Amino acid sequence: MLGRDCQRVDWVDNNHREKCEILGREHEKEEAEHQSLLDHLAIQHPGMSDRRLREVEEDYFLQWIDLHSISIRKAAIATVLTNMGRLPSFPDLTGWMFGIELGPRLAHSGEIDPSTAFFVRNVSLYSAHGKRQEWAKHAGFLRDDSSWAANDKWLHWAEVNDAMDRLITIIPIGIMYHDIMKMDSVPMLVPSHEARVALTLRLLDPVDHLRRWIPTFKAMVLRGHVLGPPDAEPDDDVELEVGKVIKLGNRWGWVSLTDEEVQQAGYIKNPGVVGSVTQVSA
Structure with a gap:
């Protein structure tokens, strides 16, 4: 809420004036960061139109999502499991979404590595009700019955792979950068036997790795x-490894990290295993 909207609110109650000033400064900072990335792209692509530069920027955004997609989905699962107290209807997540807000990385020299083109500014689990719900429906992300369109692919996957009995729920994901948003989702499945073994062994570790995931x-x-x-x-889950992105010809490819x-x-063993004690004992 900025500008004229702020003037219509009592600035004395709830420190509204102070909050708006903070939001205003944050907005200005984010706009400056966004412009810095566009300026860098303009140097890389001299003579390119502003519209085309925005398309290049969006392409980096989509590449970033593609490269980090597995990590994003694991982060969504970890966030839901650590916020079960806010989800009384779980496994029904109707109206809920895991959101990631990105910011541009400004330390670039030469060609931009899409895996480090952005940083995670914020993550949250929020309810898409009221104005958020109406916006999501208008954008085509949410159906009239409040189900997320992005969930369909995983229902199909579970049917094809005979995994319906292992499907606990599907978590909608929204990744946002500036004025761009992309929807995704991830199925939460009953942990495999190997994953349950890994989770049980983690009980011996004083570190709460689930809360450390974000x-x-x-x-x-x-x-x-x-x-x-x-x-x-x-x-x-246990098959997953942490890797990095390297340039392979004209494409960026994944290679696993060395031991x-x-x-x-400082990565833990079986980094792709994300679960809770409740799942182990269930």
């Missing part, structure tokens, strides 16, 4: 580290 995810993004391999199935790199970064 800070780890943010750090992975800053390092350009991504879970893979990219062709992993949604029920893969030494994994140790230096």
Whole structure:
């Protein structure tokens, strides 16, 4: 709420004036960061129109999502599991969405690495009701019955792969950058036997790795580290590894980190296993 809308509100109650000033400064900072990325792209592509530069920017956004898709989906599962107290109707997540807000990385020299083109500004689990719900319906993300259109592919996947009995729920995901948004989703499945073993062993570790997942995810993004391999199935867990992106000809490809790199970064064993004690004991 900025500008004239703020003037219609009592600025004394609830520190509204202070909040609006903070939001205004944050908005100005984000706009400046966005413009800095466009300026960098303009240097890389001299003579390119503003419209085309925005298309290049959006292409980097989509590449980033594609490269980090497995990590994003694991982050969504971790967030839902650590917010069960807010979800009294779980596994029914009607109207809920895991949201990621991105910001542009400004430390670029030469060609931009799409895996590090953005950083995770914020993550949240929020309810799409009221104006948010109407906007989501208008954008085609949400149906009239409040079901998310992005969920259909996983229902089909579960049917084809005989996994309906392992499907707990489907988590809608929204990834946002500036004025761009892309919807995704992830199925939450009953952990495999191997995953349950890994989760049980983690009970011996004093660190709450489930709650550490989002800070780890943010750090992975800053390092350009991504879970893979990219062709992993949604029920893969112990098979997943942390890797990085390298240029292979004209394309960016995934390679796993060496054992030494994994140790230096402090990643846990079986980083693709994301679950809770409740799931283990269920």
